[in-house]
Amino acid sequence: MRVSFYATLEPIVGQRKVELALAADARVADLVDALAARWPELREHLMDEDGRLSRRVNIFVGGRNVRWLQGLETPLEPDQTIDIFPPVAGG
Amino acid sequence: MKLREFGQNIAHIDLTRGSWEMKPAPADWVEKYIGARGLGVRYLLESGPGVDPLSPENRLCFMNGPLTGSEASMSGRWACVTKSPLTQTVTDSHQGGWSAARARWAGFDGLVFDGRSETPVYAFIEDGEISLRDASEVWGQGIHATVRFFQERYGAKYLSVNAIGPAGENCVRFAAQVNEDDRAFGRGGTGAVAGSKNLKAIVIRAKQRKSDVPDSDAWKTVRRQALDRIRDEANITSPKKGGLSVYGTNVLMNVTNTIGALGTRNSQRTSFGDKAELISGEYVEQNLLVGNPTCHACPVACKKEVEIKEGPWAGLKMESVEYEPAWSLGSNCDNANVASVAKIIDQCNDLGMDPIELGNAFSMWMEATERGWVPEGQGLAWGDELAMVALTEAIAVRKGAGDVLAEGPARAAEGIGHPEISMTVKGQAVAAYDPRGLKGMGLGYATSNRGACHLRAYVAAAELGVVPIESDPLAWEGKGELVKTFQDLHAFSDSLDLCKFSAFAEGAEEYAAQYATAMGITFGPEEVMLTGERIYNLERYFNNQAGIGEGSDTLPARFTDEPSTEAGSKGHVSELAAMLKEYYAVREWEEGVVPQAKLQALGIV
Numbered sequence: 001m002r003v004s005f006y007a008t009l010e011p012i013v014g015q016r017k018v019e020l021a022l023a024a025d026a027r028v029a030d031l032v033d034a035l036a037a038r039w040p041e042l043r044e045h046l047m048d049e050d051g052r053l054s055r056r057v058n059i060f061v062g063g064r065n066v067r068w069l070q071g072l073e074t075p076l077e078p079d080q081t082i083d084i085f086p087p088v089a090g091g
Numbered sequence: 092m093k094l095r096e097f098g099q100n101i102a103h104i105d106l107t108r109g110s111w112e113m114k115p116a117p118a119d120w121v122e123k124y125i126g127a128r129g130l131g132v133r134y135l136l137e138s139g140p141g142v143d144p145l146s147p148e149n150r151l152c153f154m155n156g157p158l159t160g161s162e163a164s165m166s167g168r169w170a171c172v173t174k175s176p177l178t179q180t181v182t183d184s185h186q187g188g189w190s191a192a193r194a195r196w197a198g199f200d201g202l203v204f205d206g207r208s209e210t211p212v213y214a215f216i217e218d219g220e221i222s223l224r225d226a227s228e229v230w231g232q233g234i235h236a237t238v239r240f241f242q243e244r245y246g247a248k249y250l251s252v253n254a255i256g257p258a259g260e261n262c263v264r265f266a267a268q269v270n271e272d273d274r275a276f277g278r279g280g281t282g283a284v285a286g287s288k289n290l291k292a293i294v295i296r297a298k299q300r301k302s303d304v305p306d307s308d309a310w311k312t313v314r315r316q317a318l319d320r321i322r323d324e325a326n327i328t329s330p331k332k333g334g335l336s337v338y339g340t341n342v343l344m345n346v347t348n349t350i351g352a353l354g355t356r357n358s359q360r361t362s363f364g365d366k367a368e369l370i371s372g373e374y375v376e377q378n379l380l381v382g383n384p385t386c387h388a389c390p391v392a393c394k395k396e397v398e399i400k401e402g403p404w405a406g407l408k409m410e411s412v413e414y415e416p417a418w419s420l421g422s423n424c425d426n427a428n429v430a431s432v433a434k435i436i437d438q439c440n441d442l443g444m445d446p447i448e449l450g451n452a453f454s455m456w457m458e459a460t461e462r463g464w465v466p467e468g469q470g471l472a473w474g475d476e477l478a479m480v481a482l483t484e485a486i487a488v489r490k491g492a493g494d495v496l497a498e499g500p501a502r503a504a505e506g507i508g509h510p511e512i513s514m515t516v517k518g519q520a521v522a523a524y525d526p527r528g529l530k531g532m533g534l535g536y537a538t539s540n541r542g543a544c545h546l547r548a549y550v551a552a553a554e555l556g557v558v559p560i561e562s563d564p565l566a567w568e569g570k571g572e573l574v575k576t577f578q579d580l581h582a583f584s585d586s587l588d589l590c591k592f593s594a595f596a597e598g599a600e601e602y603a604a605q606y607a608t609a610m611g612i613t614f615g616p617e618e619v620m621l622t623g624e625r626i627y628n629l630e631r632y633f634n635n636q637a638g639i640g641e642g643s644d645t646l647p648a649r650f651t652d653e654p655s656t657e658a659g660s661k662g663h664v665s666e667l668a669a670m671l672k673e674y675y676a677v678r679e680w681e682e683g684v685v686p687q688a689k690l691q692a693l694g695i696v
Contacts, residue, residue, distance in 0.1 A: 006345050007334045007373060056325055058556050063350050063659025065556060068563040081658075083349045087327050089557040089595060090340030090393065090414050091523065091545050 003031070003082040009057075012041050022076060028059060029072040031082065045086065058085045092195065092300040094609040097126060097157035100200045102221055104214065106288050107147060107206030111221050116201070123694060125606070126200070127156035127588035128183045129626040131172025132633060134203055135181060140636035144176035144280075145262055145287040147207035153194070153293065154202075156588030160195030160387065161302040162310075163605050164318050165590035167192050167387025174637070175279040176287075177264045177448070177499050178518040178542040181633045182279030185588060187386040188272035190251040190295060197297035204288060213241075213254075213292040226291035231257065233441040238271045241294050247271075253293045256443030258487040259286035263497040265448035272384065273410035273440040279519065279541055280499075282443045305611035313604040320596040321390060327557060328596045330390045335592060339395040340414040341372030343523070346555060348422075350564065351659030352528025354521070355422045356473060357454035358514050358649055361525045362657035363422035370421040370429045375412050379429070384410075391592060399430045403477075409437040415545075418523035419450020424457060424474060431476035435483055442487035449486070451513075451520030452500040453479055456492070458512050465507065469495075514647050516543035517639065526650040526667075528660035529554050531562060531570045534670040537644045538574060538683075540630035546591055548577040557595060567666040571673025579623030586626060625693040631685050632695060641682040644671060 001020045005013045022030055032053075036043040048054045052072075059066045060083040066074045076082070098121035104111040116130060124130045131154040138150035152172040159166055169191030175182035194202070198219035211226040229237045234256040241252045252271050259266040259282030266282030269275045276282070285291075304310040320326065327333040327342075334342040347353040348367035355363045368374055375397055382396035399407040412429060416436045420426060439446040453471060460470035469492040471478055485493025495503050500520055504513035514521045519542025526533025535548035545551070550573055554564035562573055584594060584602055599616035607614035634640070650665045675682065679689050690696045 007338055007342050008332065010373065055556070055559075058346075060346075060349050060659070063657075063661075065350070065564075067556065067561065068565070083345075085346050085349075086334050087555070087557040088334040088338075088342045088346050089327060089549075089552050089555055090335050090343050090592070091549060091551065 001076065001078055001080060001082060003035070003084065006083065006085045007088055008086045009042070009045060009084055012045070013039055024078065026076045027072065028061070028066050028074040028076065031076060032072065056086060058087065060085070092160070093303045094157060094161060095305060095611045097121065097200055097610070098130070100198055101203060102199055102201070103203045103205070104221060104223070105206050106204055106208040106212070106223070106290065109208070109223050123622070124626055124629065125157065125583065125586035125622060127154045127159070127168070127170040127586045128172065128582065129586035129622070129629070130154050130201065131170050131183060132181055132626065132629050135172050135174065136629070136633050138205070140174070140633050142174060144174045144179065144284060147288065149174050149284055151204040151281070151284050151288060151290070152201060155191055155195050155200050156586055157609055158587045158589060158605060160192035161609065162388060163314055163589065164321055165386070165389050165391070165593045166588070167389060168588040168590055169194065170585060170588055171268065171276040171281045173281055173284045175541065176262070176283045177280040179637060180517055180541055180639055181630050182281065182541040183585065184276040184278050184281050185585060186253070186268070186270060186274050186276045187590065188251070188270050188274035189387050190253050190270045190274070191588070192299070192387040193249070193251040193295040193297040196300045197295050202293070204290060207287065208289040211289045211291050213294055214290070216293065216295045217297065229291055230260065233257065234269045234443055235441045237292060241292065242271070245294065245296055249296050249298050251295045254443070255282045255285045255291060256441055256487065258443045259283055261487065261489050261497070262286050263444060263486060263489070264499045264502070265445040267439070267443050267445050269440050269443055274386070275440065277445045278447065278544065302609070304609055306608065309608045313608045317597050317601045317605060318390070320601060321593070323596065326596040328391045328592060330392065335393050335595065336391050338372035338376050339393045339411060341375060341395070341412055341417050343414045344371035344417060345373065347524065347528070349659060350528050351655050351657040351661060352525045352564070353418065353422055354514070354523065354525045356425050357423065357458040357512065358525060359458070360657060361528055361655040361660055363427070366427040367422060369427045370417045370432060372414070374429060381408065386590070389590065393592065397433055399433055402430050404430050404434045407434060407437060409433050410440060412436065415523050416446035416450060419447045420453070420479070423450050423454045424479065426474045426476055426479070428476055431480065434480055438480065438483045442483065444483070444487060447522055448499055448520050449483065451515070452486070452496040452503060453482070455500040455504050455513050456496060459504070459507055459509060464509055511648055514649065516645060517643055519543045524551055525655070525660070526646060526665040527655040527663045529564045530567050530665055530670070531564070531573055533646055533650060533665040533667060534570050534574045534674060535577070537646050537667055537671065538578070538674060540627065540634055547581060548574045549581065549591065549594065550574055550577050552595060565660060565663055567670050570670045572677045574674060575677050578627050579620050581623070582626040583619045583623035625695060628685050628689060628693050629695050631680070632690060635684050640684045644683045
């Protein structure tokens with residue numbers, strides 16, 4: 001699974017794209033756990049104090065923000081593209 | 092500088108007679124419309140909605156807000172309000188940098204220009220006085236040379252120069268006005284109105300003045316509360332930590348590309364694929380960034396000064412590769428070279444043009460060329476950056492195909508018999524948010540009072556999960572009320588006049604507290620929203636009086652009829668009709684027209 005990190009999250013990971021191997025029945029929650037284990041500094045960006053998806057991150061699966069899918073329960077497929085952003089706007 | 096006396100010092104400059112006088116704004120106008128955008132529209136209504144925008148009868152207002160130039164964060168802005176030659180609607184455009192603050196420090200709350208000078212002039216402003224002086228030495232010059240000329244004449248320290256370039260002089264319908272920091276009154280063709288009046292520049296010399304407020308302790312407290320919100324690391328405004336502060340506005344490029352909301356090749360597609368990265372804020376930050384300049388009283392520093400290091404434009408040092416022109420001149424034109432994007436933005440800053448409109452004119456012309464609708468020898472191929480640079484110059488001086496495109500993409504497309512390939516609303520081009528991937532933005536384009544605009548209702552903040560009011564970008568339900576809320580809130584902040592980006596950290600409560608404390612009055616968040624609604628309805632009333640009413644709130648059929656083909660928004664169109672029905676219901680409008688009862692209820696008539 002290819003995961004891309006953008007803007008202020010990219011320097012934390014140290015690269016734009018990483019490859020992750022997750023179980024076939026993985027959900028976004030599993031992805032978040034795997035990322036936080038590999039880059040502990042990411043955890044505070046990904047999860048809030050109550051263990052919910054933080055407002056400081058937007059995770060897109062196939063171009064859709066998981067907030068509008070099933071949140072942490074959103075199922076993942078091995079060949080899916082995951083894009084992870086901090087909140088961004090401007091214009 | 093007594094903030095509570097805002098509105099007392101409005102200069103009325105008669106360019107025909109070469110005279111001026113100071114007159115206070117009517118007290119009820121300040122009470123109802125606050126300043127900047129709102130007050131400017133009220134002055135414009137007085138000159139008549141039926142005027143020809145390029146005639147001497149059109150009014151050109153430069154309006155500060157009650158917080159402009161004060162110590163309030165992000166208060167370095169003023170509004171230019173006029174009837175637009177591009178849209179025939181009311182338009183307001185806002186400029187950052189230091190010009191607005193210096194105008195306030197020089198003793199002026201607003202400048203209202205009427206008439207037309209027989210010869211080119213500039214207005215020199217200092218210590219509460221205005222003089223109209225001969226501008227023949229700089230007429231025909233670019234803005235950068237014009238700024239240098241005045242800096243040499245008057246000294247650069249404490250000086251601000253807001254000028255038009257050749258595009259304004261030649262009444263290009265999307266001509267802009269730009270100041271010494273390359274901050275622009277960008278949209279709506281205010282530069283053409285200045286050009287039609289032979290007004291080359293406004294030159295202001297003033298030192299900073301401290302604010303005088305009724306309760307200085309309370310003033311410090313409310314400003315601190317707002318600043319704390321801006322600095323909060325959870326907000327994108329957080330200095331050197333938030334995405335907007337680190338990467339500038341172009342931090343958006345990769346996310347809109349990801350969700351299928353990045354118009355590409357004249358919005359025939361909704362994503363630029365892997366090429367978006369090459370024109371993104373991250374790419375610029377890693378490869379070209381050389382400075383982070385700020386506007387007056389701004390801790391965010393969203394401008395990202397860049398230097399081009401190689402290729403035909405090596406050595407070019409310019410203001411900032413903003414998201415909007417990176418889109419309009421980049422993916423929209425199938426151009427993935429950020430160096431040429433920077434070059435053309437810099438040309439726009441020098442010639443005085445709106446790069447959003449320019450990029451849309453190019454993309455329309457590129458599609459027309461591909462379809463064989465452009466006269467022989469006048470075509471423009473997708474991504475032909477050298478031709479784009481040359482055509483930018485030609486538009487400013489109205490030469491060849493440049494004369495056609497100087498009319499703006501809507502008129503130019505109409506001229507070749509294919510208005511359907513112009514991505515415009517009410518004659519003004521759309522911005523960098525495809526309405527199929529960000530549906531609220533589409534409704535915002537359609538119902539904007541100044542033609543398609545992303546800033547009248549920046550609901551992308553909700554649709555992209557930046558502010559606590561979250562909204563699914565692909566859902567159309569509820570967008571009517573959401574757009575109205577943002578339009579009303581922004582109408583108020585544009586009248587204070589605080590930077591639009593303050594809304595990423597502040598809301599009605601912070602705006603109310605700062606306004607109430609500055610003016611020494613009682614004013615709450617409900618009044619913020621009511622006042623914003625009044626201003627929005629005033630603008631709509633102006634447009635209705637100008638003959639722009641039922642049926643004018645539209646989108647190009649490309650967005651409503653041609654489904655997105657890209658991931659994120661694939662298969663989606665804009666459900667504009669359904670959203671409009673919701674919107675008119677919450678606005679209490681009749682098909683885009685403000686009824687008399689609504690005008691009376693809001694105290695407009």
